[in-house]
Amino acid sequence: MELTQWATQWITGGRSTFHRAGKRLSLCRCKTFRVTVLRTSCSWVCFTALVCALFLLLGVCLLNLFDPGLQPFPLTGVEPRDVTLLLWTHPFGRYRRLPDCEARFGIHGCVLTDDRSMYPVADAIIMHHREVTTNATALPSDPRPRGQKWIWMNFESPSHTHGLRRFEGLFNLTMTYRADSDIFLPYGYLVTSLHPHVNAPHTRPRRPHLLAWVISNWSESQARVAYYRRLVNYVDVDVFGRAGVPLPEDSTVVRTVRRYLFYLALENSQHTDYITEKLWNSLLAGAVPVVFGPPRENYERFLPHDAFIHVNDFPSPRLLAQYLMLLRRSPALLQRHLAWRRSYSVHLTAFWAEHYCTACRVAWAMSTPG
Ligand SMILES: *[C@@H]1O[C@H](CO)[C@@H](O)[C@H](O)[C@H]1NC(C)=O
Ligand SMILES: *[C@@H]1O[C@H](CO)[C@@H](O)[C@H](O)[C@H]1NC(C)=O
Ligand SMILES: *[C@@H]1O[C@H](CO)[C@@H](O)[C@H](O)[C@H]1NC(C)=O
Numbered sequence: 620m621e622l623t624q625w626a627t628q629w630i631t632g633g634r635s636t637f638h639r640a641g642k643r644l645s646l647c648r649c650k651t652f653r654v655t656v657l658r659t660s661c662s663w664v665c666f667t668a669l670v671c672a673l674f675l676l677l678g679v680c681l682l683n684l685f686d687p688g689l690q691p692f693p694l695t696g697v698e699p700r701d702v703t704l705l706l707w708t709h710p711f712g713r714y715r716r717l718p719d720c721e722a723r724f725g726i727h728g729c730v731l732t733d734d735r736s737m738y739p740v741a742d743a744i745i746m747h748h749r750e751v752t753t754n755a756t757a758l759p760s761d762p763r764p765r766g767q768k769w770i771w772m773n774f775e776s777p778s779h780t781h782g783l784r785r786f787e788g789l790f791n792l793t794m795t796y797r798a799d800s801d802i803f804l805p806y807g808y809l810v811t812s813l814h815p816h817v818n819a820p821h822t823r824p825r826r827p828h829l830l831a832w833v834i835s836n837w838s839e840s841q842a843r844v845a846y847y848r849r850l851v852n853y854v855d856v857d858v859f860g861r862a863g864v865p866l867p868e869d870s871t872v873v874r875t876v877r878r879y880l881f882y883l884a885l886e887n888s889q890h891t892d893y894i895t896e897k898l899w900n901s902l903l904a905g906a907v908p909v910v911f912g913p914p915r916e917n918y919e920r921f922l923p924h925d926a927f928i929h930v931n932d933f934p935s936p937r938l939l940a941q942y943l944m945l946l947r948r949s950p951a952l953l954q955r956h957l958a959w960r961r962s963y964s965v966h967l968t969a970f971w972a973e974h975y976c977t978a979c980r981v982a983w984a985m986s987t988p989g
Pocket of ligand 2 (some may be wrong): 765
């Protein structure tokens, strides 16, 4: 697919597996419901058999709650031959030591390099959109070696991605947060929890404060700022970051948000799958995220229904504020938004180590016949 064509898809929504994921979710609910109906109409033996069958089905169903395609490239396979992956620029011009993919992620056979003299032998090259589009760096001028794949890497939303047209027909693979990328890397994801008790619901740890928001780029033109301005008429919001109280020097977003029941995870722009670390930081901190981004169905591809509160769940900011205050007074209700923690733990994607190693894994899979 040509990049500009892809970009148009990107901006207009593109192909989507929402419906598939959505169907699976409702299927599960339907099965749970049927257990109660059948109880009255079957003999005991028949009932037991049915319950067993339904448990099996439910098990299969739960396994399928999250589309496995929504997790990064699976880390299984046969021994690869070595693949050389050249990083053309360090994102945003900030040097970071390249990771050891085997030690960190158990991915074998990767030679990662940022040495451009490797261009003629590289199997794939990662180009980060920001640098190549602002001409901070030129694209390779030598002819492209046969079989070499150029990977377009971008984690900004379409609202903050410019100059795509010049790249028409240049790249072979896309690597973004969008689930329909060739190399898909969300900002975070849930993994089935191996140690459920470690993640037990965070109701009782002391959370003396209600609602926080960390924002660095404040702009009156953003929809999230307009929403905040309306919301703050009905509920107190502690604002941190460049636009509010600076985060304490010895603290991080996650540590600060641990003292709150709720966190405003408001995206700077609204686009398909554009769900950033704001959400995942909130989940890591154990605060229920109040999200403002793509529609609820899009979030539900990545998260259980109750793991977040969507601003669109309420006709007005006033009703949202009332709901948050109701939850504060009613631990049982709040519990509904925390119950998923028994089954999943939160993984925050490691920028950029996980990206390079995942790209390497994909490049390897493509270069290996069969
Ligand atoms: C970058 O360089 C290309 C080709 O030299 C030019 O067409 C383009 O306008 C430049 N872009 C910027 C942002 O300077
Ligand atoms: C990558 O894309 C370029 C430009 O479209 C094309 O010429 C080249 O054959 C592609 N390479 C691979 C390995 O697919
Ligand atoms: C900050 O927000 C404005 C308005 O949405 C946008 O134009 C600008 O690119 C943003 N800056 C950064 C660093 O994201």
